[in-house]
Amino acid sequence: MIRFNTQFYIPKTNVNFKRHTGHEESIVNGQKISLNNYTTFFRDYNTLEFTRDYILKNYPHGANITEFGCSMGHKPYSLMVMLDKSNQDNKYKITGYDFPEVIRKANDYSIYGIARFIDGEQILFDDCKNPEILKKTNLTKEEISDIRKIFYKYFDICEDKDYSHREYCKLKQIVANKEFADTPEIQEIKRKIFYDDTKYDNKMIVTPNKRAKELVTFKVGDIRNIDKILEPKKSSVIIFQNALYHILYGGKLSYELKQAYSNLQEIENVFKKVNFVLPQNGIFVIGTFPHDHMFNHYGEMLTRADSLNGENVRIFDFSPIHIALKNSGFETEFYDFSGYHSYNDGKKIYFPAVWKKVKEASL
Numbered sequence: 001m002i003r004f005n006t007q008f009y010i011p012k013t014n015v016n017f018k019r020h021t022g023h024e025e026s027i028v029n030g031q032k033i034s035l036n037n038y039t040t041f042f043r044d045y046n047t048l049e050f051t052r053d054y055i056l057k058n059y060p061h062g063a064n065i066t067e068f069g070c071s072m073g074h075k076p077y078s079l080m081v082m083l084d085k086s087n088q089d090n091k092y093k094i095t096g097y098d099f100p101e102v103i104r105k106a107n108d109y110s111i112y113g114i115a116r117f118i119d120g121e122q123i124l125f126d127d128c129k130n131p132e133i134l135k136k137t138n139l140t141k142e143e144i145s146d147i148r149k150i151f152y153k154y155f156d157i158c159e160d161k162d163y164s165h166r167e168y169c170k171l172k173q174i175v176a177n178k179e180f181a182d183t184p185e186i187q188e189i190k191r192k193i194f195y196d197d198t199k200y201d202n203k204m205i206v207t208p209n210k211r212a213k214e215l216v217t218f219k220v221g222d223i224r225n226i227d228k229i230l231e232p233k234k235s236s237v238i239i240f241q242n243a244l245y246h247i248l249y250g251g252k253l254s255y256e257l258k259q260a261y262s263n264l265q266e267i268e269n270v271f272k273k274v275n276f277v278l279p280q281n282g283i284f285v286i287g288t289f290p291h292d293h294m295f296n297h298y299g300e301m302l303t304r305a306d307s308l309n310g311e312n313v314r315i316f317d318f319s320p321i322h323i324a325l326k327n328s329g330f331e332t333e334f335y336d337f338s339g340y341h342s343y344n345d346g347k348k349i350y351f352p353a354v355w356k357k358v359k360e361a362s363l
């Protein structure tokens with residue numbers, strides 16, 4: 001049976017990326033690859049909040065903040081909102097990079113469906129009452145209301161679809177009543193539920209206004225060329241979050257260990273290039289998506305017990321990815337727990353989500 005976790009759906013077998021939300025085929029450097037463009041506003045809030053706080057504390061006079069793999073730009077826009085009060089003089093420049101087709105959508109299409117079923121996005125709805133989101137993020141009701149006010153200062157509401165919730169429940173019911181089968185009918189239903197986000201599962205369709213578009217820029221760029229794209233030492237924050245697995249699994253995204261091992265050298269080269277463009281103490285945000293850390297291959301075996309802020313937790317920070325980061329001049333700066341794989345013996349699993357450049361690495 002298909003398992004639903006709010007709107008996000010994880011097939012139990014979890015071997016084939018094609019069934020994930022946001023899946024797309026794309027041609028990159030003449031090769032057909034699988035991409036996942038799924039993203040949301042205020043996704044992985046704790047890491048986002050840490051990033052904002054690090055920026056405010058360490059770069060009070062301004063900084064360039066760059067996200068590779070930005071998809072339609074939900075994270076750059078979320079950071080724009082979260083930095084708003086300190087950015088009246090445009091000292092924080094936020095740029096998102098991705099492949100050409102994706103950037104075309106971010107620049108030209110510029111329409112965003114926001115959903116009340118998504119952890120981060122539900123704070124954008126007046127009737128957000130979910131105590132879980134407050135618990136998970138430590139946000140107070142006042143802070144949520146503040147974020148909402150700022151968001152709608154930059155985003156105009158195009159449509160408010162009251163029918164969408166009903167439609168979502170109806171389709172969810174149809175799928176839940178069927179055994180999983182990849183028939184064209186099921187594919188179409190899934191596409192409607194999970195993918196065609198301007199029509200179905202969202203309550204509101206929004207579009208960034210002129211001011212938002214001035215503050216966030218979208219450009220074509222592959223992180224593997226970051227050393228040619230960015231001027232060295234000029235971007236203090238580089239984000240490549242929920243995206244590393246695209247390189248690790250060679251654009252096939254079937255999560256094979258052999259594939260990951262054969263791409264580890266390429267991954268380490270990317271880390272060294274990121275190191276090259278960051279200034280000392282600049283941060284590299286990779287987030288907590290388990291596949292980005294190769295957690296799926298080692299799982300609980302490689303976790304270790306520790307305590308973070310007085311809480312007993314499990315930490316997963318010794319996979320080949322973490323070794324490659326250390327080899328590339330980085331040290332962990334912030335651990336966050338994964339919303340995608342939460343518990344091990346009742347304890348949260350924390351991943352090293354943010355890394356700091358502590359020394360130069362030779363390319």
Ligand SMILES: C[S@@+](CC[C@H](N)C(=O)[O-])C[C@H]1O[C@@H](n2cnc3c(N)ncnc32)[C@H](O)[C@@H]1O
Nearest residue numbers: 036037038039069071098222223241242243246
């Ligand atoms: C799942 S989305 C993640 C979006 C966003 N970063 C987030 O955290 O929600 C992954 C994005 O990474 C992009 N991507 C994959 N490989 C990339 C690369 N080598 N350079 C730049 N972008 C890449 C994909 O096109 C896709 O839009």
